[in-house]
Each structure stands twice: as C-alpha cells, then as structure tokens.
Amino acid sequence: MATSALGYIVVSSTDLAQWRHFAVSTLGLMEAPAGADGSLRLRIDERPFRIVIQPGAADRFLAAGWEFRDEAALEACCAGLRAAGVAVVDADASDAALRAARLLRRCTDPDGNPLELYVGRSLDYAPFASPHGLSGFVTGDLGMGHVVLPAPQLERTRAFYQQHLGFGDSDQMWLQMSPNPTDPKLGIYFMHAANPRHHSLALMGAPVPSGCVHIMLEAKSLDDVGYALDRCLADNVTISSTLGRHSNDGMVSFYARTPGGFDLEFGCYGLQPDWSTWVPTTSLIPDLWGHRWTPPA
Ligand SMILES: [Fe+2]
Structure with a gap:
C-alpha cells in the first residue's frame, strides 16, 4: 500500500534557541506549543507541526514521518516489511501522541535512515500565521x-x-x-x-x-x-x-x-x-x- 505523503520530519538539536531563531525569526515559520518532551514544534499549515526539533546530544536529522491514508494501508505496509525481515517497532500511545498521531510504527531503510510510519494525525484548528506574513505553503494532500x-x-x-x-x-x-x-x-x-x-x-x-x-x-x-x-x-x-x-x-x-x-x-x-x-x-x-x-x- 502506498505512502500518502511526507508528514513531518524530526531533528535533534543541542540548541533549540538556534533553531527557533533560524526557523521562526528568519524564515517565518510559526512556532507551535512545545511538545511534552520539550521539543520545539514548527507549523507551516493546519497540522500541529511539520518540523519537530528534539533536545539532543547532536545536531542532526533524526527521522522522516510518512503518512498513510488509513490503518489498513499502514498495517499492510508493516506486514510486508516484517515478512521481508525488516524490524518494525510499534510505538506506544504516549509516544504516538508526541507526533500527534493515532498509530505510529518505526523502522529503518537499508541505509539506516529512520522512518516513522503513521496514521490518524490530528489538526490544529488555529489558522497558520507567519511572524513575517508568509502567505503560506503548498501542503494539503501533497504533504x-x-x-x-x-x-x-x-x-x-x-x-x-x-x-x-x-x-x-x-x-x-x-x-x-x-x-x-x-x-x-x-x-x-x-x-x-x-x-x-x-x-x-x-x-x-x-x-x-x-x-x-x-x-x-x-x-x-x-x-x-x-x-x-x-x-x-x-x-x-x-x-x-x-x-x-x-x-x-x-x-x-x-x-x-x-x-x-x-x-x-x-x-x-x-x-x-x-x-x-x-x-x-x-x-x-x-x-x-x-x-x-x-x-x-
Ligand atoms: Fe529539493
């Protein structure tokens, strides 16, 4: 079953203030309320975040979050991965909640790039508002x-x-x-x-x-x-x-x-x-x- 879209990315940072300055003050993205884990969350549309910056020991990219249309599509993908010998980890409810997702699975591709596979992401009903007045981003079904x-x-x-x-x-x-x-x-x-x-x-x-x-x-x-x-x-x-x-x-x-x-x-x-x-x-x-x-x- 096909992945619907790129939903979000996860980044590790030793200095959240540096990211906040770059993404919000310079680029004009919208800062969302912090995650329960202290992460900096950045909005570009109606989703609760599209970029999440987690406090960490290194400054690097952590994972791409791939969205599925429904639970059947996600589970079919995960079944195929497991049948091929790929380790797929089921995140618990609190972990999925950090991504504002209903179901969350994790695995890596053959080159070790981490993937987060999910369904049921919630919306933030507050309109996107850029601190620099950006007109918005092309997202929706395109991710x-x-x-x-x-x-x-x-x-x-x-x-x-x-x-x-x-x-x-x-x-x-x-x-x-x-x-x-x-x-x-x-x-x-x-x-x-x-x-x-x-x-x-x-x-x-x-x-x-x-x-x-x-x-x-x-x-x-x-x-x-x-x-x-x-x-x-x-x-x-x-x-x-x-x-x-x-x-x-x-x-x-x-x-x-x-x-x-x-x-x-x-x-x-x-x-x-x-x-x-x-x-x-x-x-x-x-x-x-x-x-x-x-x-x-
Ligand atoms: Fe590109």
Missing part, C-alpha cells in the same frame, strides 16, 4: 514537502521504498562530481508518494554525516521565497545555493544551511505531474539556471 536522504546502497534502498512503501519513480540524475570523466557518477533517484508532488523523497548515493541532504518547503508565492532569501542574507545564514530553477521539478528555490547541518530548500512553483500518464525521466542537468553552490567550509 509537507520533500526530503532527500543519503543512500550509499542506492539501488537496494530505492527498491525498499518501491516495494514496501509504494513509491514510484519520477526522475533520476547522474552527476559527474569530479573532473575525471571516468570516475563513477553520483546517482539521485527522485520518487513520488501517492500524491501529485513531483517527489516527496529523493535518494542520493553517498553518505551524509547530518543524516539528510536537504528538506524542501514549498511557498505559495515567489515573493515569499525572495523575502525569505533577503532575511537569510540579513541574518548571515549560510546560503548553500543561490536562487535557481531545477530542471526536473521546476522548483525555483534557494538553499539555506540549517542548524541541523543539512540544508533547507525554500522554493515555489513545484511540478505536479499526472502519474497516470507520467513517464519517468532522466535529467541530464540539475538546473535550468542559477543554483550556484557554496563549497563546504
């Missing part, structure tokens, strides 16, 4: 955005998401990262869940110490993206990539370095293909224009 995860075992991990979570191929890229054309190319698979977003998940065939390449939030307007970029520049946030437009999903975006050590892509205009007629593509270039990357420090 919170997308996440790009490290997958050194690229083919095996791609097969895991296809076979057990029902992801479909959207696009793939093979990038020559070194000057030597005979060196192996870096592969990236872009995959869609059961919603129109071009990709809810991408897998990059290399290890990443922070546990995540980037997450993406899709604003409703180009002006929201431009104003957010200006605020990042004014606050001396590291801009990992300048404004640009991706070749595959058409996203116009920039990338900012989060306190979690991974990037946040802030964009708009993402493609929403009709999967009944879509033929998966292979992109020969990552961008139509822009997206000049800052070398790692």
Whole structure:
C-alpha cells in the first residue's frame, strides 16, 4: 500500500534557541506549543507541526514521518516489511501522541535512515500565521514537502521504498562530481508518494554525516521565497545555493544551511505531474539556471 505523503520530519538539536531563531525569526515559520518532551514544534499549515526539533546530544536529522491514508494501508505496509525481515517497532500511545498521531510504527531503510510510519494525525484548528506574513505553503494532500536522504546502497534502498512503501519513480540524475570523466557518477533517484508532488523523497548515493541532504518547503508565492532569501542574507545564514530553477521539478528555490547541518530548500512553483500518464525521466542537468553552490567550509 502506498505512502500518502511526507508528514513531518524530526531533528535533534543541542540548541533549540538556534533553531527557533533560524526557523521562526528568519524564515517565518510559526512556532507551535512545545511538545511534552520539550521539543520545539514548527507549523507551516493546519497540522500541529511539520518540523519537530528534539533536545539532543547532536545536531542532526533524526527521522522522516510518512503518512498513510488509513490503518489498513499502514498495517499492510508493516506486514510486508516484517515478512521481508525488516524490524518494525510499534510505538506506544504516549509516544504516538508526541507526533500527534493515532498509530505510529518505526523502522529503518537499508541505509539506516529512520522512518516513522503513521496514521490518524490530528489538526490544529488555529489558522497558520507567519511572524513575517508568509502567505503560506503548498501542503494539503501533497504533504509537507520533500526530503532527500543519503543512500550509499542506492539501488537496494530505492527498491525498499518501491516495494514496501509504494513509491514510484519520477526522475533520476547522474552527476559527474569530479573532473575525471571516468570516475563513477553520483546517482539521485527522485520518487513520488501517492500524491501529485513531483517527489516527496529523493535518494542520493553517498553518505551524509547530518543524516539528510536537504528538506524542501514549498511557498505559495515567489515573493515569499525572495523575502525569505533577503532575511537569510540579513541574518548571515549560510546560503548553500543561490536562487535557481531545477530542471526536473521546476522548483525555483534557494538553499539555506540549517542548524541541523543539512540544508533547507525554500522554493515555489513545484511540478505536479499526472502519474497516470507520467513517464519517468532522466535529467541530464540539475538546473535550468542559477543554483550556484557554496563549497563546504
Ligand atoms: Fe529539493
């Protein structure tokens, strides 16, 4: 049974104030009431949170939360995982409540990326209100955005998401990262869940110490993206990539370095293909224009 959407992400932080400054004061996300575990919870829509920052010993990405339409879909997925020998842990009610979910299961993919699988997430009926007046984010059935995860075992991990979570191929890229054309190319698979977003998940065939390449939030307007970029520049946030437009999903975006050590892509205009007629593509270039990357420090 197919995963419906990316529901939320979980991050570990040694300094919640740093995250609050970045996400709320600079980007303009909405701070929700803290979790019972002291976590910082960030809203971008009617959900109680889409990003949860847990106090921890390290600054890193912890997990992606994948939403299922109903209990039957979740249990069918978990049964398939267990039949394939994947350890699936049933979270107890208090643990699920921390995610505002009714049922919560946990496992890892072949590359060790943690997944949280859930149904029955509650809503927050207070309207989304950005401290910077953002008009809002493209979410709803499309989920919170997308996440790009490290997958050194690229083919095996791609097969895991296809076979057990029902992801479909959207696009793939093979990038020559070194000057030597005979060196192996870096592969990236872009995959869609059961919603129109071009990709809810991408897998990059290399290890990443922070546990995540980037997450993406899709604003409703180009002006929201431009104003957010200006605020990042004014606050001396590291801009990992300048404004640009991706070749595959058409996203116009920039990338900012989060306190979690991974990037946040802030964009708009993402493609929403009709999967009944879509033929998966292979992109020969990552961008139509822009997206000049800052070398790692
Ligand atoms: Fe992205």
